[in-house]
Amino acid sequence: MTTEGRETMTSAYPATKFAPAEVVREDLGNGAFTLRSPQLFDIKVKNLSALLDRWASEVPDRPYLMERSQDDDVWQGVSYGEAHAQVQSLAAFLLAQGLGPNKPLLILSANSVRHGVLMLAAMHVGIPVVPVSVPYSLHDQTLAKLRHIVSVTSPGMAYAADSQAFANAFDYLGGEGITLLSDDGALTYDAALQTPVSDAVAVEAAKVDHQTVGKILFTSGSTGMPKGVIVNQEMMLASQQALVQIWPFLEVEPPVIVDWLPWNHTFGGNFNFNQILWNGGTFYIDDGKPVPGEIEKTMRNIRDVSPTLYFNVPKGFDMMLPVMREDAALRKAFFERLQLIFFSGAGLPDHLWEGLEELGVAERGEKVPFVSAWGATEAMLITCVHFPVPSADVIGLPTPGYELKFLPNGGKLEMRVRGPHVTPGYMNNAEKTAEAFDEDGFYLTGDAGRLVDQGDLSKGIYFDGRTSENFKLMTGTWVAVGNLRVALLDALKPIVSDAVIAGHNRNDIGALLFLNADECKSLAGRVDDLAGYASDPAVRAFIEERLSAYNAGQTGSATRVKRVLVQTDAPSVEKNEITDKGYINQRLALELRDGAVSELYEGSERVIASVKVHA
Incomplete structure (x- = not known):
């Protein structure tokens, strides 16, 4: 489909209200310039725990984190009130085990209700969380990347739901003197939940502010060992504050999502997880993923839970589209309450965009917004779509609080970014930290972009590839x-x-x-x-x-x-x-x-x- 045709198709989105597409440009000379949002930006929330406090007080019985039961028969999990109580007990347990700002918590196993609550408990009292990619423990017998992560972070404890499945990793970690927590081992999650709430919890929680380290997220390590990105509370809060300023509908109706994206990545673990917490929504943990034999679980879960927002990578949409064309129940459940479809992680081919858009119109009689964003582990939600776009490679405009610099580089415009959403650096790696920023404090993303329309900045930015891939x-x-x-x-x-x-x-x-x-x-x-x-x-x-x-x-x-x-x-x-x-x-x-x-x-x-x- 041509660009002209696409603009006509997406001229209006009746179901979703976005903020106006506004941007301010400043020319720097020699072809360089900056873009920023004109919206005022102020984070009024002290930390993530303040959000859990709010929802536990206002809607204690609302489902928060849900997952399928072991027999796959029902959804089970915790309400906001239950999560709040468990966070207090688990925080007391972690402190009693000697964890703190310099003794993080490793989480080895996949997304789960217990994973989510334990993560919140650690951050509640200033203990950094280090969620580790599951394959590092299960698919690499040498544990090379896990060993590297341990050397960088010096964790005090590691959690995995199934100690037998993670026996190889647990043997290594135990040998390093790291305390092991699981659902079925010597020290269990259930026992940790019985810990009385101590005065130390309130004392340490009061210290957690914008500069407190919440997580250490590791990059993919495609060229050498992964780097540990310091993620502080301000980064996580800034991205969510920016999001509700451009997607104000999130504050009108609590979002409901069915999501598989792993929490050791910023997309799933920060953008999606924190979005639900910020807006008091419900997170149904999808036990599927976009690979043969697993995507069927995802589609089953969507049939059960009609999401209001849906996030996936292009591969997931590619596998779902042919089934959705034939499966009326799946199609109805997917589109019934949907306010937008969000993709990220890779470019989306036009045929997937067009196919999903056509199904949405046929099912609901109106277009469901198709949106994307651009960011990095080191810089969350740099740009985001909040207006109709002509094609999938439009990544939106800079979100509030960010300043985006474009610099000519080898025939392209390299993009650099500065703002409260950006990491202070890499854990125990001053050299890589110094290399990651320019003389003006802009983070070097390694990505290129170009304006959709030089005469109309509100049309957004095209993603123009990674300079390192080209x-x-x-x-x-x-x-x-x-x-x-x-x-x-x-x-x-x-x-x-x-x-x-x-x-x-x-x-x-x-x-x-x-x-x-x-x-x-x-x-x-x-x-x-x-x-x-x-x-x-x-x-x-x-x-x-x-x-x-x-x-x-x-x-x-x-x-x-x-x-x-x-x-x-x-x-x-x-x-x-x-x-x-x-x-x-x-x-x-x-x-x-x-x-x-x-x-x-x-x-x-x-x-x-x-x-x-x-x-």
């Missing part, structure tokens, strides 16, 4: 990986679900393709595994035809994809090739699949070449 061909031509990936997925829809772009220091662009098994089944007319579909004549013919048609419309080597190689497996979660949020780590995938990249350029018979490439 590469040059042998000719010196720059390739914008993020934009190209989305365009290629649109061309090969719906058979291909993801792609890794290759071609650094080569004559032309190639790509490694990952298949959508459900769509391949329909095309091939049979059930098979990914390896079978990769060699299926109908699948290969479809890809060749679509690839050639795509290339026929390209006029330069920066966007033409001359060759592709279909992968016979899915991206590896264990190797962090696909992140916890469900999107491809381009740089790491190229490293892990260097043999496939070599095959791509060596004329293997498995390679599919475009037959209509310009000279």
Whole structure:
């Protein structure tokens, strides 16, 4: 669909009220400039605990954190009043165990009600929380990244729900003198809940202010070991204050979400988790995720709970869309109360946007807003969409409190940011902290952006790729990986679900393709595994035809994809090739699949070449 057509389709969103799209520009000279919101910005909340205090007082019986029971039959969890009481007891327990500002709490297991309450309890008394990516403990027998995290943070305690599942990690941590807490071990969560509330809880809680460290979140570590990002209370509060100023409808009706995004990432653990707490909503913890065999759980949960907001990564929408077209109950539950659809983590191909928008109009007779945002672990919610946008690569405008600097860099505009939402630095890593900021205190995001319309700033900002992902061909031509990936997925829809772009220091662009098994089944007319579909004549013919048609419309080597190689497996979660949020780590995938990249350029018979490439 053209940009002009998309603007017409999204000209009004009857169900949702957004703040006006306003921005102030200041030119710095030499092509550099800053953008900021004109809205006044003031955080009136002292810490996250103040929010829990409020809702426990005003709506003590409202469901807060919910999850499926062990037999999968019912939803169970805690109300705001119950969560408040448990936080007090758990905080007393953690203090009695000797934890404090310099003795953080590690959380190894996945999202759960107990994970959430324990996290709040630690932060209530100034104990930093270190949520760790689950694969670091379960899928790496060497525990290399977990060992690194321990060396950086010096934790006093580690929690995992199932001590047997995390036995390898627990053996290591116990050997380091770290106290082990679980649901089934020697020291149990249930026993911790029985701790009498001590005077020390009130004393330590009174000290927690904007500069208190709440969490240490680790980056993905795609190039070396992950860095520990210091997340203080001000960062978490600032992002939520900014959000309600541009999405004021959040304060009118308490949000209800069904969400799987992992809490060791800022998207799930800060943007989503804290959004529910800020607005007194209900968080249904989704036990699914966007991978085969797990996405079915997500769709079952949506059928049970009609969300008012829905957050996912593009891969999740890709897997849900074909099912939603056929499943009336899922479609009704998804759209019935929905105020907006939010995507992040990777670029969203147009066919997914258009498909979901069409289903929403058919189901409700009106458009449901499709929005996104841009941020980083180090800088939360830098920009956000709060106005109709023409395409999925528009990331909105700077949120209140932020100052966004654009600086010419290699033909692009590098984006840097300053404000209360930005980290003070990396844990025990002064060198990396110094490298992360410029002389004016702006954080170097490593991302590029450009204005949608130079004459109308209210149209927002296009995301223009990561400067670190982009590469040059042998000719010196720059390739914008993020934009190209989305365009290629649109061309090969719906058979291909993801792609890794290759071609650094080569004559032309190639790509490694990952298949959508459900769509391949329909095309091939049979059930098979990914390896079978990769060699299926109908699948290969479809890809060749679509690839050639795509290339026929390209006029330069920066966007033409001359060759592709279909992968016979899915991206590896264990190797962090696909992140916890469900999107491809381009740089790491190229490293892990260097043999496939070599095959791509060596004329293997498995390679599919475009037959209509310009000279």
